[in-house]
Amino acid sequence: MEPQFDLVIRGGTVVTAADTFSSDIGIVDGKIVALASSLPKGSIDEIDATGLLVLPGGIDSHVHLDQYQGEGIVMADGFETGSRSAAAGGNTCIVPYALQRKGQSLRDAVTDYHAKADGNSLLDYGFHLIISDPTPAVLGQELPALIADGYTSVKIFMTYDDLVLKDREILEVLSIARQYGAMVMIHAEGYDQIKFLTDKLEKAGKTAPYYHAESRPQLVEREATHRAIAHAELVDVPVMIVHVSGEEAMEQIEWARSRGIKVYAETCPQYLVLTADHLKGLNMDHSGAKYVCSPPPRDHASQEAIWRGIVNGTFQTFASDHCPFRYEDAEGKSNPKGRTSFRWLPNGIPGLAARMPILFSEGVIKGRISLQRFVELTSTNHAKLFGMYPKKGTIAIGSDADVTLWDPQRKVTLTQSLMHHGSDYTPYEGIEVTGWPVTTILRGQIIFDDGQPAVTKGFGQFMTRQVAGRL
Ligand code: DUC
Numbered sequence: 080m081e082p083q084f085d086l087v088i089r090g091g092t093v094v095t096a097a098d099t100f101s102s103d104i105g106i107v108d109g110k111i112v113a114l115a116s117s118l119p120k121g122s123i124d125e126i127d128a129t130g131l132l133v134l135p136g137g138i139d140s141h142v143h144l145d146q147y148q149g150e151g152i153v154m155a156d157g158f159e160t161g162s163r164s165a166a167a168g169g170n171t172c173i174v175p176y177a178l179q180r181k182g183q184s185l186r187d188a189v190t191d192y193h194a195k196a197d198g199n200s201l202l203d204y205g206f207h208l209i210i211s212d213p214t215p216a217v218l219g220q221e222l223p224a225l226i227a228d229g230y231t232s233v234k235i236f237m238t239y240d241d242l243v244l245k246d247r248e249i250l251e252v253l254s255i256a257r258q259y260g261a262m263v264m265i266h267a268e269g270y271d272q273i274k275f276l277t278d279k280l281e282k283a284g285k286t287a288p289y290y291h292a293e294s295r296p297q298l299v300e301r302e303a304t305h306r307a308i309a310h311a312e313l314v315d316v317p318v319m320i321v322h323v324s325g326e327e328a329m330e331q332i333e334w335a336r337s338r339g340i341k342v343y344a345e346t347c348p349q350y351l352v353l354t355a356d357h358l359k360g361l362n363m364d365h366s367g368a369k370y371v372c373s374p375p376p377r378d379h380a381s382q383e384a385i386w387r388g389i390v391n392g393t394f395q396t397f398a399s400d401h402c403p404f405r406y407e408d409a410e411g412k413s414n415p416k417g418r419t420s421f422r423w424l425p426n427g428i429p430g431l432a433a434r435m436p437i438l439f440s441e442g443v444i445k446g447r448i449s450l451q452r453f454v455e456l457t458s459t460n461h462a463k464l465f466g467m468y469p470k471k472g473t474i475a476i477g478s479d480a481d482v483t484l485w486d487p488q489r490k491v492t493l494t495q496s497l498m499h500h501g502s503d504y505t506p507y508e509g510i511e512v513t514g515w516p517v518t519t520i521l522r523g524q525i526i527f528d529d530g531q532p533a534v535t536k537g538f539g540q541f542m543t544r545q546v547a548g549r550l
Pocket residue numbers: 143266322372373374400402426427428
């Protein structure tokens with residue numbers, strides 16, 4: 080008799096955003112075709128998942144790979160090492176950014192990023208569009224055409240010399256997003272306030288990496304979050320505030336929601352387990368640069384506030400904001416200008432492989448969140464909000480067989496060698512977690528197993544996406 084399935088995952092505990100249940104999973108041609116408590120034997124392959132959780136593959140919708148960072152700075156991960164790190168951390172899908180440089184056509188930016196990604200990714204991917212130059216041609220022709228082609232989300236910035244948009248430009252981008260159904264992710268920190276504080280700190284000789292955090296206090300994030308929300312309310316379009324770091328921005332988001340304004344919010348592992356003190360390094364030395372990201376990590380009270388938002392639903396997604404640089408590298412955190420002032424340090428830290436273990440351990444194991452909420456925050460809501468559901472983000476008949484086998488009891492100390500990324504450090508070094516992804520399966524194929532990649536680069540496919548979903 081012909082085998083009924085290409086693969087059966089047998090004996091595990093399946094977890095979705097809605098349920099936990101014991102089930103085998105039958106897979107044919109990369110899709111889930113059967114869920115039952117005891118599927119017949121005789122499939123081509125079988126995996127014994129006894130004692131393991133069977134989760135929808137992680138989806139990380141906030142990832143920077145091979146992204147232009149300015150003269151002399153190089154990101155530590157391209158699509159091969161970045162996707163490898165993601166797979167090591169239990170992910171099956173990522174959505175990195177395609178960055179438009181000023182003066183560049185948005186379509187050309189997308190073409191460039193396809194060239195970087197083509198044949199290199201281990202897992203499936205889409206692209207968000209970073210719009211830095213919203214000319215009439217970009218807004219009138221290129222963006223609508225790209226949305227129609229399946230690039231259904233954009234990111235815009237309220238800071239950074241090369242990226243910042245004026246308020247009027249933000250309003251214009253939001254109007255196009257409303258018209259065509261795209262999701263707008265907003266980096267909410269205010270340009271002028273940061274510049275003002277940076278100039279003042281430098282004048283006072285405060286140039287060590289730690290002062291990055293003082294140049295971007297919560298007030299800066301709160302003001303920009305409020306302004307972003309007001310713009311979204313004016314245009315009447317949902318937006319997502321990304322990488323929310325603490326209570327002050329959260330209060331703006333919660334206030335807006337209480338008035339019926341549709342604001343989604345994302346937070347990240349650095350706001351749960353790091354504080355601004357990490358930027359002090361050893362006695363304010365340069366090693367604090369390893370933790371420089373924006374917004375910066377805050378304090379213990381902020382960590383508690385972020386937990387409150389994770390528990391009560393203020394946050395819909397938990398993403399890594401993987402933005403990797405090497406530390407011992409003149410093209411990374413130790414670039415010559417960066418040694419003279421925090422102003423020139425590349426902003427960002429790696430986190431693709433650490434994201435799910437940190438949330439599982441600190442959230443599920445410590446009893447703060449349910450397994451359902453964990454799955455929602457790490458997979459399902461990313462798929463829903465960014466137009467990939469139910470192909471991705473759940474375990475259901477007809478969905479892609481994207482599955483992570485998770486050992487809920489395995490104790491692991493996070494360390495550089497487990498990250499499989501291109502950075503030469505992890506900011507999460509030494510953190511002890513309980514719960515670990517033991518096998519990552521994409522479209523029915525094992526892509527990472529027992530600490531090693533199991534496919535060659537190029538197995539991952541580019542995905543077009545539907546217009547943004549609503550929660
Ligand atoms: N914003 C990001 O989203 N990632 C890294 C740096 C930044 O400012």
